[in-house]
Structures are given as C-alpha cells and as structure tokens.
Amino acid sequence: xxxxxxxxxxxxxxxxxxxxxxxxxxxxxxxxxxxxxxxxxxxxxxxxxxxxxxxxxxxxxxxxxxxxxxxxxxxxxxxxxxxxxxxxxxxxxxxxxxxxxxxxxxxxxxxxxxxxxxxxxxxxxxxxxxxxxxxxxxxxxxxxxxxxxxxxxxxxxxxxxxxxxxxxxxxxxxxxxxxxxxxxxxxxxxxxxxxxxxxxxxxxxxxxxxxxxxxxxxxxxxxxxxxxxxxxxxxxxxxxxxxxxxxxxxxxxxxxxxxxxxxxxxxxxxxxxxxxxxxxxxxxxxxxxxxxxxxxxxxxxxxxxxxxxxxxxxxxxxxxxxxxxxxxxxxxxxxxxxxxxxxxxxxxxxxxxxxxxxxxxxxxxxxxxxxxxxxxxxxxxxxxxxxxxxxxxxxxxxxxxxxxxxxxxxxxxxxxxxxxxxxxxxxxxxxxxxxxxxxxxxxxxxxxxxxxxxxxxxxxxxxxxxxxxxxxxxxxxxxxxxxxxxxxxxxxxxxxxxxxxxxxxxxxxxxxxxxxxxxxxxxxxxxxxxxxxxxxxxxxxxxxxxxxxxxxxxxxxxxxxxxxxxxxxxxx
Numbered sequence: 001x002x003x004x005x006x007x008x009x010x011x012x013x014x015x016x017x018x019x020x021x022x023x024x025x026x027x028x029x030x031x032x033x034x035x036x037x038x039x040x041x042x043x044x045x046x047x048x049x050x051x052x053x054x055x056x057x058x059x060x061x062x063x064x065x066x067x068x069x070x071x072x073x074x075x076x077x078x079x080x081x082x083x084x085x086x087x088x089x090x091x092x093x094x095x096x097x098x099x100x101x102x103x104x105x106x107x108x109x110x111x112x113x114x115x116x117x118x119x120x121x122x123x124x125x126x127x128x129x130x131x132x133x134x135x136x137x138x139x140x141x142x143x144x145x146x147x148x149x150x151x152x153x154x155x156x157x158x159x160x161x162x163x164x165x166x167x168x169x170x171x172x173x174x175x176x177x178x179x180x181x182x183x184x185x186x187x188x189x190x191x192x193x194x195x196x197x198x199x200x201x202x203x204x205x206x207x208x209x210x211x212x213x214x215x216x217x218x219x220x221x222x223x224x225x226x227x228x229x230x231x232x233x234x235x236x237x238x239x240x241x242x243x244x245x246x247x248x249x250x251x252x253x254x255x256x257x258x259x260x261x262x263x264x265x266x267x268x269x270x271x272x273x274x275x276x277x278x279x280x281x282x283x284x285x286x287x288x289x290x291x292x293x294x295x296x297x298x299x300x301x302x303x304x305x306x307x308x309x310x311x312x313x314x315x316x317x318x319x320x321x322x323x324x325x326x327x328x329x330x331x332x333x334x335x336x337x338x339x340x341x342x343x344x345x346x347x348x349x350x351x352x353x354x355x356x357x358x359x360x361x362x363x364x365x366x367x368x369x370x371x372x373x374x375x376x377x378x379x380x381x382x383x384x385x386x387x388x389x390x391x392x393x394x395x396x397x398x399x400x401x402x403x404x405x406x407x408x409x410x411x412x413x414x415x416x417x418x419x420x421x422x423x424x425x426x427x428x429x430x431x432x433x434x435x436x437x438x439x440x441x442x443x444x445x446x447x448x449x450x451x452x453x454x455x456x457x458x459x460x461x462x463x464x465x466x467x468x469x470x471x472x473x474x475x476x477x478x479x480x481x482x483x484x485x486x487x488x489x490x491x492x493x494x495x496x497x498x499x500x501x502x503x504x505x506x507x508x509x510x511x512x513x514x515x516x517x518x519x520x521x522x523x524x525x526x527x528x529x530x531x532x533x534x535x536x537x538x539x540x541x542x543x544x545x546x547x548x549x550x551x552x553x554x555x556x557x558x559x560x561x562x563x564x565x566x567x568x569x570x571x572x
Contacts, residue, residue: 001162001163001167002159002160002161002162002163003125003128003131003153003154003158003159003160003161003162003163004029004030004033004159004160005033006131006132006135006163006167006169007030007033007095007131007135007153007159008030008033008034008036008037008039009037009167009169010132010135010136010139010169010171011034011039011066012037012039013169013171013173014064014139014171014172014173015063015171015173016039016063016064016065016066017038017039017040018039018040018041018042018057018065018430019031019034019039019040019041019042019065019066019067019068020041020042020043020044020050020051020053020054020057020065020066020067020068020427021041021042021043021044021050021067021068021069022043022044022045022046022047022050022068022069022070022074023043024069024070024071024074024097025070025097025156026070026071026097026153026154026155026156026159027068027069027070027095027097029156029159029160030068030095030153030159031043031068042426042430042455042459043455043458043459044423044452044455045451045452045454045455046077046449046451046452047069047070047074047075047077047078047081048077048078048079048080048081048420048423048449049081049422049423049426049449049452049455050067050068050069050423051067051069051078051081051082051085051092051094051148051423052081052084052412052420052422052423052424052426052427053065053067053423053424053426053427053430054066054067054085054090054092054093054094054427055081055084055085055088055090055092055148055420055423055424055427056387056410056423056424056425056426056427056428056430056431057427057428057430057431058085058090058091058092058427059088059090059410059424059427059428060385060410060427060428060431060432061431061432062212063091064091064092064093064139064142064143064147065090065091065092065093065427066092066093066095067092067093067094067095068094068095068096069094069095069096070096070097071096071097071098071099071107071109071111071152072099072106072107072108072109073107073109074096075096075109075111075114075150076109076114078094079114079118080415080417080419080420081420081423082094082115082118082119082120082148082150083118083119083415083417084412084413084414084415084417084420085120085147085148086118086119086120086147086148087119087414087415088414089145089146089147090145090147090148091142091143091145091147091148092142092147092148092149093138093139093142093147093148093149093151094120094148094149094150094151095151095153096111096150096151096152096153097152097153097154097155097159098111098124098125098152098153098154098155098158099111099152111150111152112124115150120147120148120149120150121141121146121147121148121149121150122149122150122152123137123138123141123149123150123151123152124151124152125151125152125153125154127154127158128158128161128162128163128164129164129165131163131167132167132168132169132170134151135151135169136169136170136171136172138151139171139172139173140172142172143172143173184311184312184313184314184317184318184321185311185312185313188309188310188311188312189311189318189321189322189325190325191309192269192292192309192311192322193322193325193326193329195267195290195292195309196222196226196228196267196269196322196326197226197326197329198267199226199266199267199290200266201264201265201266201267201289201337202226202227202228202229202265202266202267202268202269203228203229203230203231203247203261203262203265203267203268203269203286203289204219204222204223204228204229204230204231204269204271205231205232205233205250205268205269205270205271205273205279206219206230206231206232206233206236206239206240206271206272206273206315207232207233207235207236207270207271207272207273207274207279208233208235208236208272208273208406209271209272209273209294209295209296209315210236210239210271210272210273210315210316211235211236211239211272211406211407212272212315213272213296213314213315213316213317214316215271215272215315215316215319216239216240218316218319218320218323219240219271219319220240220243221319221323222269222319222322222323222326223243223245224245225323225326225327226326227337228245228269228337229245229246229247229261229265229337229346230243230245230246230247231246231247231248231249231250231254231258231262232248232249232250232406233249233250233251233273233274233278233279234249234251234253234278234279234398234409234411235406235409235411236272236273236406237249237398237403237406237409238402238403238404238405238406238408238409239405239406241405244343244346245346246346246350247261247346247349247350248349248350248351249398250262250279250280250285251277251278251279251280252277252278252279252545253278253395253398253545254349255348255349255350255351256544257345257348257349258349258350260345261345261346261349262285262286262289263286263287263288265286265288265289266288266289266290267289267290267291267292268285268286268289268290268291268292269292269294270285270291270292270293270294270307271294271315271318271319272294272295272315273293274300274303274304275291275293275304275305275307276304276305277304280305285305290308290309291305291306291307291308291309292307292308292309292310292311293307293309293310293311294310294311294313294315294318294319295310295312295315296312296313296314296315297312298312361512361513361538362538362540364538365512366470366512366536366537366538367512367513367514367536367537367538368537368538368540368541369393369396369468369470369535369537369538369541370396370399370400370541371514372468372511372514372517372535372537373396373397373399373400373401374400375514375517375520376400376401376466376517376520376533377400377401377402379517379520379521379524380401380436380438380464380524381436381524382402382404383404383435383436384403384404384408384435384436384437384438385403385408385410385428385429385432385435385436385437385438386401386403386408386409386410386438386440387410387412387421387424387425387428387437387438387439387440388410388411388412388413388421388439388440388441389412389413389418389419389420389421389422389439389440389441389442389445389446390412390413390416390417390418390419390420390421390445391418391441391442391444391445391474391475392442392470392474392475392478392539392543393440393441393442393468393470393537394413394440395543395545396541396543397440397468399543401440408435410424410425410428412424418442418444418445418448419444419445419446419448419449420445421439421440421441421445421446422439422441422445422446422449422452422465423449423452425437425439425463425465426452426455426456426459426461426463428463429461429462429463430459430461433462436462436464436524437462437463437464438463438464438465438466439463439464439465439466440466440468441465441466441467441468442467442468442469442470442474443467443468443469443470443471443472443492443495443497444472444473444492446465446467446497447495450500453500453501453504453506453530453532454504456504456506456529456530457504457505457506457529457530460529460530461529461530462527462528462529462530463530464524464527464530464531464532464533465501465530465531465532465533466532466533466535467497467532467533467534467535468535468537469494469495469497469534469535469536469537470537470538470539471491471492471493471494471495471539472487472490472491472492472539473490473492474490474539476489476490477490477491477539494536496510496534497510497532497534498510498532498534501532501534506529506530506531506532507523507526507527507531507532508523508531508532508533508534509523509532509533509534510534510535510536511533511534511535511536512536520533
C-alpha cells in the first residue's frame with residue numbers, strides 16, 4: 001500500500017465521507033485516492049474557501065472535516081480561514097504537502113510557524129514507517145477540538161512511496177466517540193449554589209458551550225428554582241425561545257431593555273459564554289453584579305472579562321449539580337424579579353422595538369434594508385439554516401431574520417473578517433441538505449470570493465445567497481462621517497450581482513422594490529441548486545444600536561448602560 005492510499009483509508013476509517021480540496025501536484029493524488037474509495041471530493045477555487053467550507057461543514061455536523069491545499073503560497077492563503085476556525089475550535093484537518101527544503105526556494109514557507117501563528121496545531125508526518133501513528137495523532141487532536149490541525153504530508157515522491165511493514169490504523173473515533181467532560185468540583189458547586197441562594201436578581205446567560213452540551217433543560221430548571229431571568233449570547237440565540245423569563249440576547253446585539261435588566265442584576269451566571277466584547281457591548285457586563293463563569297476549558301475562565309467565581313466543568317453537568325445542591329438545601333426561590341411590570345419588560349427585552357420601517361426609496365432609488373429583510377423573513381422557509389458574513393448588514397439581519405434554534409444560526413465573524421460567509425455557507429449547505437440554507441452577505445465580503453459561484457454550480461450546492469448591496473464598506477464610511485470627514489474612499493460603483501450569477505449559471509433576481517419580492521418567492525419555489533438574490537439597499541438607514549455609536553469602534557455600544565445604586569444590593 002502506498003502512503004497516499006493509507007491517508008485515504010484513515011479518512012474513511014474515521015467515518016468521513018466528504019473532503020474539500022484545491023488540487024496541486026500532491027493534493028490531486030489525495031483527492032483521487034479518496035474519490036476511488038467513494039468519498040465525495042468538493043473542489044474549491046481558492047484555498048481560503050476550502051478551509052471555510054470544511055469549517056462550515058464541521059459547524060453544521062459537529063463532526064471533523066478534511067480539506068487539502070498546496071504548500072507555500074497555497075497554505076498562506078488559508079490564514080484568515082484557519083484563524084476563524086481556530087477561534088471556533090472547529091474540528092478541521094488541513095492536509096498540506098511538506099514545504100521545499102531548499103533555502104531560497106520560490107515556495108519556501110515555515111508551515112509550522114504559520115499554522116501555530118493562526119492558532120492551529122501542527123503535525124508533520126515522519127515518513128513511511130510512521131504513517132498510521134501520525135494520522136492517528138492528527139485526528140486525535142481534531143476530535144479533542146484542538147483544531148484546526150495542519151497535517152504536513154510528504155511531497156509527490158514520498159506520498160507515492162510504499163509503506164514499510166503491514167498497514168494497521170486505529171481510528172481516533174474509536175477512542176474518542178465523546179471526549180470526557182470535566183466533572184464539576186464540589187467546593188465550587190457549593191460556593192456558587194450559596195451565591196445563587198443569596199442573590200435576588202440573577203440573570204443566567206447561556207452561550208455556545210451551553211448549546212453544545214445540551215444544557216437547556218437544566219438551565220431552565222435552575223432559573224425557575226432561583227427566580228432568575230434567562231438570556232443568551234448571539235451564538236446561543238433562540239435557546240430559550242418562548243420561555244416567559246427569556247430576555248433574549250445580551251450585549252451589542254441585545255435590546256435596550258435587556259441591557260437595563262442586566263444593569264439591575266446582582267448575580268450573572270455565564271454558562272458556556274466567553275464574555276467577549278460582543279457579549280458585553282464593549283463595556284462591563286453588569287457593574288454591580290457578581291459574575292460566575294462556567295466553562296469546560298480552564299484557560300477561558302476570566303480570559304477576557306473579570307469574574308468573581310468559576311466552575312470548570314461541562315455546562316450541563318455543572319448546572320445539574322447546582323440544581324441538586326439547591327434542592328438538597330431545601331431553599332425556596334430567592335429571586336425578587338417578579339413585579340407587575342416585569343412581564344412587559346421581559347417581552348420588550350426579548351425582541352427589538354422595531355416599529356414601522358420606512359419603505360420609501362432614498363435619493364438613489366434604493367430601499368432601506370429593514371423592509372426587504374422583513375419581506376424575506378416571510379418568504380424563506382421556516383426550517384432554515386442562516387449563515388451570515390460580517391458587515392453592517394448583520395445588525396439588521398439579526399433583528400429581522402429568525403432561526404428555529406441555536407444550531408441553525410451560523411456565525412462566521414469569529415475573527416472579525418468579512419468574506420468567509422460564502423465558503424462557510426457552501427460547507428453548511430453540503431452538510432445540511434435537509435434544511436433551506438441561506439447566506440446573507442454584504443457586497444464587500446461577497447466580492448472577495450465570487451469565484452466560488454462556479455463551485456456552487458459544479459457541485460450543485462443548494463445554497464440561497466442574499467447579497468445586500470449598498471455599494472460601500474458602510475462601517476468605514478460611517479467612521480469617517482462621524483469624524484466629520486468624507487467617506488468617499490469606502491464607496492464603490494454598483495455591481496449587477498444577478499447578472500454575474502447568471503453568467504455562472506445560477507438563477508438570480510434583483511430586488512429594488514417590495515414588489516420584486518414576488519419574483520424571489522417564485523425563484524425559491526423552483527430552487528434546484530444555488531440561487532442568488534441581489535438586493536439593492538440604501539446605506540442611509542440607521543440601526544438602533546448606533547444611537548450611542550462611538551467613532552473608531554467595530555462593536556456598537558448598547559444603549560442604556562448605566563451604573564446602578566446600592567439600593568439594588570440583596571438582603572442577606
């Protein structure tokens with residue numbers, strides 16, 4: 001057996017049936033070996049995008065995803081995609097040929113330094129005698145969510161070499177079907193349970209860690225036991241949909257009422273939440289509250305924001321242990337959130353006060369983004385996966401486009417980069433053909449990767465692409481205008497994205513008026529593969545989050561953030 005065949009056999013042994021690839025003189029061998037064994041090999045047009053596709057596939061399935069790119073410049077082009085996957089800890093394995101050893105070679109690149117510099121792990125295959133061991137180690141790291149992992153495979157002569165000795169591969173999946181979750185520490189549980197019993201205005205904030213651990217029922221039980229309010233981060237959105245204590249999202253994308261309720265809290269229990277600037281709105285989460293963080297990774301406790309206590313454990317196990325401790329103590333619910341006004345405040349907090357958006361075109365004949373998105377909300381099938389690129393449009397999309405559950409919301413701005421949405425969206429659509437997958441992107445990010453439209457057509461990937469085109473890098477224009485300077489450098493000419501899509505063979509419609517949404521409904525009704533909606537929108541609409549906008553910041557400050565007096569301190 002050759003080394004390339006062993007690589008393919010290991011991927012199959014790990015129960016993976018899809019891989020992503022940009023062919024070069026080595027990766028084409030890997031792709032062919034996988035195809036001969038029945039693995040679907042999706043070929044992209046740009047290295048960053050195949051990493052993003054693998055990332056999207058991994059996010060949507062929770063399983064590892066494999067991609068293969070060339071060495072040197074090809075690997076260098078994956079940097080932003082790998083950094084984004086690293087921030088998410090996506091289980092992505094990136095196969096890359098070992099670099100040229102000749103000093104001064106055209107494609108010379110220190111692959112280890114690049115990989116580790118963007119937060120990935122690096123494993124180098126040591127030769128034909130160690131193939132099974134090195135493949136196992138790479139997949140072990142991936143399955144432990146230490147990823148992405150860059151696995152450097154031999155060049156052509158090495159990959160075509162015969163193995164030395166018999167081939168026997170032990171799949172990492174057999175050892176790590178589900179990595180053991182840390183058990184909560186007894187002392188920490190007792191301490192936090194005592195604080196929850198003491199507190200009178202608790203807010204439980206759940207994030208992606210809570211979603212992944214399946215902790216919803218335990219968190220709801222804890223809220224009902226302690227009288228706490230329920231909230232989520234952006235990546236936990238809709239986890240508590242319909243619950244009477246749900247105040248929706250916190251931070252930059254939350255409502256003014258949600259922020260006000262947080263400022264009145266005396267205890268914040270953050271379950272699987274990083275407490276980053278998106279979640280705190282760029283400020284203090286709750287100035288007068290004691291903050292307790294639950295995370296299975298000790299390195300993330302207090303990493304970004306100050307906390308007063310912590311439990312290092314799986315979210316579900318930790319909250320279950322807190323419920324048990326409070327039950328054994330036979331303490332009555334201690335919360336004092338209840339008041340005649342609270343139901344109305346909670347209802348207001350869990351949804352933006354949107355009002356009636358303007359539906360008149362601006363001087364350029366373009367509609368505001370809000371009415372177009374509201375129209376799409378009613379047209380798109382409810383069982384959807386929503387993927388968002390990064391940009392100004394995200395604020396409006398969060399307000400107007402719903403998802404059925406947290407797992408249906410795919411965020412691509414973990415590294416704050418625009419342009420990854422299309423790649424992640426293609427990977428998501430390949431992973432979830434049972435859902436209507438729809439990408440929302442701005443014109444700036446979409447133009448960075450428009451070549452992947454050919455991939456969407458060739459692979460018949462059922463992705464609905466919505467380009468919200470305001471002909472600008474709008475946040476940057478806003479920065480300049482807020483400083484009293486012209487933003488012309490951030491403005492661009494209009495692109496006919498619908499015509500571009502049709503040139504690639506993708507059905508498309510242009511939306512300039514609300515009446516054009518009828519054509520969108522017809523387009524989606526006949527969808528068989530990728531489709532594109534070219535929405536020409538005004539950039540003059542002001543989102544509610546920018547009422548207290550500070551020039552030079554990337555994250556809009558939440559309104560209503562204020563210090564709260566000592567009268568909110570709980571009785572002991």
